[in-house]
Amino acid sequence: MNIQQMAQSSQVISSPLGSQISVTNVSKIYGAGDFAKEVVRDCSFTLDRGKLTVMIGPSGCGKSTLIRMLAGFERPSSGAITLDGKAVSRPGLDRLVVFQESALFPWMSTYDNIMFGPRARGEDTPEMRAYAEELLHKVGLDGFRKKYPAQLSGGMQRRAELARSMINKPAVMILDEPFRGLDAMTKKLMQEYYSNLYEEFRRTTFFVTTDIDEAIYLADRILIMTNIPTQVRAVINVDLPRPRHVEDITENDDANAIKMRALSLLHEEAMKSFARGSKAAADFVDAYAKRINKE
Numbered sequence: 001m002n003i004q005q006m007a008q009s010s011q012v013i014s015s016p017l018g019s020q021i022s023v024t025n026v027s028k029i030y031g032a033g034d035f036a037k038e039v040v041r042d043c044s045f046t047l048d049r050g051k052l053t054v055m056i057g058p059s060g061c062g063k064s065t066l067i068r069m070l071a072g073f074e075r076p077s078s079g080a081i082t083l084d085g086k087a088v089s090r091p092g093l094d095r096l097v098v099f100q101e102s103a104l105f106p107w108m109s110t111y112d113n114i115m116f117g118p119r120a121r122g123e124d125t126p127e128m129r130a131y132a133e134e135l136l137h138k139v140g141l142d143g144f145r146k147k148y149p150a151q152l153s154g155g156m157q158r159r160a161e162l163a164r165s166m167i168n169k170p171a172v173m174i175l176d177e178p179f180r181g182l183d184a185m186t187k188k189l190m191q192e193y194y195s196n197l198y199e200e201f202r203r204t205t206f207f208v209t210t211d212i213d214e215a216i217y218l219a220d221r222i223l224i225m226t227n228i229p230t231q232v233r234a235v236i237n238v239d240l241p242r243p244r245h246v247e248d249i250t251e252n253d254d255a256n257a258i259k260m261r262a263l264s265l266l267h268e269e270a271m272k273s274f275a276r277g278s279k280a281a282a283d284f285v286d287a288y289a290k291r292i293n294k295e
């Protein structure tokens with residue numbers, strides 16, 4: 001599908017808070033016969049309209065596989081994924097994914113990258129240009145509008161990427177470990193930028209991470225995933241007031257209780273994978289090596 005077709009396939013958004021997504025009894029098996037590998041098993045959850053749902057799970061458990069299915073790049077082996085009640089069967093600009101590696105066009109300036117979506121839809125209007133300016137400002141890149149991606153730091157590239165996605169006001173924003181691999185300081189700043197953007201934007205958001213502090217800081221609701229083949233192990237509501245500040249969270253008793261509970265569940269899942277024998281352990285080492293290589 002080309003970008004024009006994607007733009008046409010994007011839906012008219014029925015609610016300013018974005019769409020509702022339901023994942024019902026979804027399984028995903030790669031390969032067949034002796035080579036079959038079950039990555040997702042009978043997994044169900046919803047992404048509530050206007051809410052920020054964070055998925056946290058062990059490395060290699062199948063999080064990105066779920067994202068590829070939500071984004072319509074891949075189909076479940078069984079089960080259903082619906083967006084406002086309609087089956088998701090292909091990619092669309094109504095669901096946008098911010099991948100962890102930068103997907104900015106290297107030959108376009110920051111500004112042109114941000115305006116890419118609106119221009120592809122023929123919406124290079126004064127209102128849209130004003131919105132691009134507002135977003136440039138919100139992500140702290142006013143002074144970098146004419147720079148090319150290679151001239152930006154890793155953190156700036158992620159911020160440009162966020163602005164480039166948000167200008168399209170997707171019905172669902174999907175982020176797959178968008179801050180992975182950034183140094184600790186940059187990561188914390190990104191979380192703050194992102195939290196502010198979300199608090200204004202308030203659209204259905206699905207954020208995947210392996211970082212429990214990041215999960216609690218950002219989430220309305222946390223889905224804790226089991227090891228591979230993954231499914232939802234527990235759902236934890238995070239009823240902390242917004243706007244949030246990182247310091248408030250570290251000193252908050254409720255946040256600490258959530259952290260303890262989440263860590264103990266994640267620890268159990270990691271232990272199970274070792275107990276299951278060499279294959280699961282090998283997968284774990286595999287995923288770990290993959291992660292190290294990416295960092």
Ligand SMILES: Nc1ncnc2c1ncn2[C@@H]1O[C@H](COP(=O)(O)OP(=O)(O)OP(=O)(O)O)[C@@H](O)[C@H]1O
Nearest residue numbers: 030037039058059060061062063064065066283287
């Ligand atoms: N196309 C594929 N064919 C076969 N196996 C696959 C395919 N895609 C993913 N897998 C396997 O599915 C498992 C889960 O991968 P996935 O990338 O979804 O996990 P993840 O939770 O996102 O991992 P990470 O923490 O490394 O991002 C891995 O063991 C991977 O090797």
Ligand SMILES: [Mg+2]
Nearest residue numbers: 063064065176
């Ligand atoms: Mg992944």
